[in-house]
Amino acid sequence: MHSLQFTSESSSNGMVGRDFIVGGVPGVLWSPASGAADRAPLVLLGHGGGAHKKHPAMTGRAQRLVTGCGYRVAVIDAPGHGDRPRSAQDERDIAELRQAQAEGEPQGPIIVGYNARLAELAVPEWQATLDALQELPEIGAEGPVGYVGIGLGTAIGVPLVAAEPRITAAVFGPHWPDALAAHARQITVPIEFDIQWDDEHIPREAGLALFDAFASKEKTLHANAGKHLELPRFEVDSAVRFLVRHLGLTVTSPA
Amino acid sequence: MHSLQFTSESSSNGMVGRDFIVGGVPGVLWSPASGAADRAPLVLLGHGGGAHKKHPAMTGRAQRLVTGCGYRVAVIDAPGHGDRPRSAQDERDIAELRQAQAEGEPQGPIIVGYNARLAELAVPEWQATLDALQELPEIGAEGPVGYVGIGLGTAIGVPLVAAEPRITAAVFGPHWPDALAAHARQITVPIEFDIQWDDEHIPREAGLALFDAFASKEKTLHANAGKHLELPRFEVDSAVRFLVRHLGLTVTSPA
Numbered sequence: 001m002h003s004l005q006f007t008s009e010s011s012s013n014g015m016v017g018r019d020f021i022v023g024g025v026p027g028v029l030w031s032p033a034s035g036a037a038d039r040a041p042l043v044l045l046g047h048g049g050g051a052h053k054k055h056p057a058m059t060g061r062a063q064r065l066v067t068g069c070g071y072r073v074a075v076i077d078a079p080g081h082g083d084r085p086r087s088a089q090d091e092r093d094i095a096e097l098r099q100a101q102a103e104g105e106p107q108g109p110i111i112v113g114y115n116a117r118l119a120e121l122a123v124p125e126w127q128a129t130l131d132a133l134q135e136l137p138e139i140g141a142e143g144p145v146g147y148v149g150i151g152l153g154t155a156i157g158v159p160l161v162a163a164e165p166r167i168t169a170a171v172f173g174p175h176w177p178d179a180l181a182a183h184a185r186q187i188t189v190p191i192e193f194d195i196q197w198d199d200e201h202i203p204r205e206a207g208l209a210l211f212d213a214f215a216s217k218e219k220t221l222h223a224n225a226g227k228h229l230e231l232p233r234f235e236v237d238s239a240v241r242f243l244v245r246h247l248g249l250t251v252t253s254p255a
Numbered sequence: 256m257h258s259l260q261f262t263s264e265s266s267s268n269g270m271v272g273r274d275f276i277v278g279g280v281p282g283v284l285w286s287p288a289s290g291a292a293d294r295a296p297l298v299l300l301g302h303g304g305g306a307h308k309k310h311p312a313m314t315g316r317a318q319r320l321v322t323g324c325g326y327r328v329a330v331i332d333a334p335g336h337g338d339r340p341r342s343a344q345d346e347r348d349i350a351e352l353r354q355a356q357a358e359g360e361p362q363g364p365i366i367v368g369y370n371a372r373l374a375e376l377a378v379p380e381w382q383a384t385l386d387a388l389q390e391l392p393e394i395g396a397e398g399p400v401g402y403v404g405i406g407l408g409t410a411i412g413v414p415l416v417a418a419e420p421r422i423t424a425a426v427f428g429p430h431w432p433d434a435l436a437a438h439a440r441q442i443t444v445p446i447e448f449d450i451q452w453d454d455e456h457i458p459r460e461a462g463l464a465l466f467d468a469f470a471s472k473e474k475t476l477h478a479n480a481g482k483h484l485e486l487p488r489f490e491v492d493s494a495v496r497f498l499v500r501h502l503g504l505t506v507t508s509p510a
Contacts, residue, residue: 197467197476208463212452216480220487221452223466223476232475234500238493245489 004132014067017054022132025125026083027076028053029133030062036072039143041247042133044126044167045075046153046160049115052082061148064240069249072139076129078152079121089117107201108176115155116179122156123163130166144168144247148239150194150231155180162186169246171239173231174202177210184213191219192242194235199228259387269322272309277387280380281338282331283308284388285317291327294398296502297388299381299422300330301408301415304370307337316403319495324504327394331384333407334376344372362456363431370410371434377411378418385421399423399502403494405449405486410435417441424501426494428486429457432465439468446474447497449490454483 002023009018014033019026043065045058052058053075065071077083080090093114100107134141145166149157150173161170162183170187174195177184191214195207211221220242224232257278264273269288274281298320300313307313308330320326332338335345348369355362389396400421404412405428416425417438425442429450432439446469450462466476475497479487 197474211478218487219452219480221476221478223478225472225474232473234496241489 001135002128002132004129004136013063015063017062022076022129023125025076025129026053027074027129030066030073032066032070036070036138039140040070040072041144041146041243042072042074042139043146043148043243043247044130045073046147046149046157047075047078047081048151048153048173049111050081051152053077054082057150061236061239064236065243068240069244071243071247072143074129074133076122076125078156079118079125081152093117108206112176112178115152115175118152119156119159119179123160126156126160127164130164134166146170146243146247148243149173151175158187159183161189169243171242174199174207174228175210176202176206177213180210181213184210185215188215188217190242190246191216192222192239193219194222194224194231194239196228196230197223197225201228256390257383257387259384259391268318270318272317277331277384278380280331280384281308282329282384285321285328287321287325291325291393294395295325295327296399296401296498297327297329297394298401298403298498298502299385300328301402301404301412302330302333302336303406303408303428304366305336306407308332309337312405316491316494319491320498323495324499326498326502329384329388331377331380333411334373334380336407348372363461366456367431367433370407370430373407374411374414374434378415381411381415382419385419389421401425401498401502403498404428406430413442414438416444424498426497429454429462429483430465431457431461432468435465436468439465440470443470443472445497445501446471447477447494448474449477449479449486449494451483451485452478452480456483 004020004022007019007021009016011033016031016033018029020029045061047053047055047058058075062073065073080086097107097110100110133139145168147157147161147167147170154172154175157170157172158180161167169190171192193211222235222238259275259277262274262276264271266288271286271288273284275284300316302308302310302313313330317328320328335341352362352365355365388394400423402412402416402422402425409427409430412425412427413435416422424445426447448466477490477493
């Protein structure tokens with residue numbers, strides 16, 4: 001088992017961010033500056049394609065969860081993202097994607113395969129990260145664990161949540177069902193799932209098909225008018241409320 | 256123009272309910288016991304089929320809006336509901352509906368026609384009620400107005416909101432699109448729309464088609480796993496947050 005090394009620490013707005021490495025994968029752990037409660041919930045955030053562990057979409061969500069809810073939040077760079085080098089295959093996939101974008105060709109067929117390849121690498125990385133985080137005395141293995149992912153973070157998160165019984169609630173964003181529906185059918189934990197009703201990349205039927213595939217007894221689809229990148233900001237707050245409903249807000253130690 | 260007569264008053268849990276009559280239609284106006292602010296938002300609630308103005312689904316929502324947000328809330332009995340007599344046609348429609356239910360036949364074709372007939376009566380009743388409420392010195396015509404309706408309350412609310420420019424935000428529940436889509440295409444105000452993903456009465460495609468019909472630039476679909484009557488309670492809170500986003504929380508008088 002890989003252990004976790006902290007490499008640096010910074011603090012702002014009531015939140016401490018500690019960079020770490022697990023098995024060569026760089027990540028960041030955010031915690032309340034005043035310290036988290038024993039067994040505080042831990043939320044794993046999966047960043048989008050082309051983004052990284054400290055993208056504003058990640059730090060914004062972390063801030064709400066850490067200072068708003070007293071949670072801990074961890075993000076790792078996906079393969080070929082952030083501080084991680086791109087492989088030759090990454091470069092080929094990205095070049096193909098840029099070419100399709102430049103020519104106005106559909107991106108779906110390229111993103112589906114590219115993201116599925118990254119997910120195969122990333123799922124065991126996330127599991128090793130969670131193992132290592134739960135080995136830390138201040139975290140432990142008792143607190144609830146959730147997952148939030150958008151875009152690539154959904155492509156990685158769906159197979160991760162299907163494989164990982166420690167994750168008991170998850171929020172996903174829009175993606176194609178091709179590589180994900182089979183994993184979604186193995187997921188039974190509560191799900192909140194966001195799609196964009198006028199998504200110019202992911203056909204509406206594809207988004208609805210992926211939502212339909214989740215075997216969860218409790219699942220909620222939020223479909224908002226707007227294009228692919230126009231997810232309304234109030235959905236970020238909705239995701240926080242979903243996590244609080246399922247992971248709890250204040251967790252106290254057993255007497 | 257019909258004026259509004261208050262007929263009785265009661266108070267509980269920080270909320271005053273005043274029964275009223277406008278043009279022969281009975282309703283109830285709920286307000287904070289401590290009084291509402293000038294230009295406080297007014298929310299019109301449309302009850303479901305077979306229910307009435309003081310059904311727990313109405314009083315529960317009113318309580319959240321009145322004591323939680325400082326809003327005023329009005330509900331009127333739909334034609335043939337609550338304290339209002341049923342017409343011979345009402346009796347025939349209801350008998351036909353009960354027979355379809357007993358025989359396990361689809362209810363949609365009956366409910367669509369029945370509710371469309373009630374909506375034709377109810378839309379001008381709601382408009383007269385809103386006129387009369389805004390004539391009251393303590394309400395006036397300056398505050399924002401919203402609408403929340405479920406079931407029959409959606410069948411009445413969609414044509415009402417299409418016809419009534421004073422209503423600037425609305426929450427609707429599942430219904431068939433047959434009689435409503437043409438009205439929905441005239442609605443441009445923000446909408447939150449709830450459907451049940453496993454609705455045994457309203458086909459999924461019908462619910463999605465009605466959502467799709469709204470011309471609103473800002474519209475959100477919430478689809479939850481579960482059957483027709485299993486709308487999760489957290490959607491009631493979500494509707495309140497939607498109204499607060501669009502109608503405002505604390506409204507102060509102009510200087």
